[in-house]
Amino acid sequence: MARRNLGMGGGVLVVLHHDIHED
Numbered sequence: 175m176a177r178r179n180l181g182m183g184g185g186v187l188v189v190l191h192h193d194i195h196e197d
């Protein structure tokens with residue numbers, strides 16, 4: 175749920191990166 179804290183903008187990149195790795 176970190177994606178919610180990040181919100182939109184640069185956070186989206188982090189979310190995508192996290193989703194791709196899914197560690």
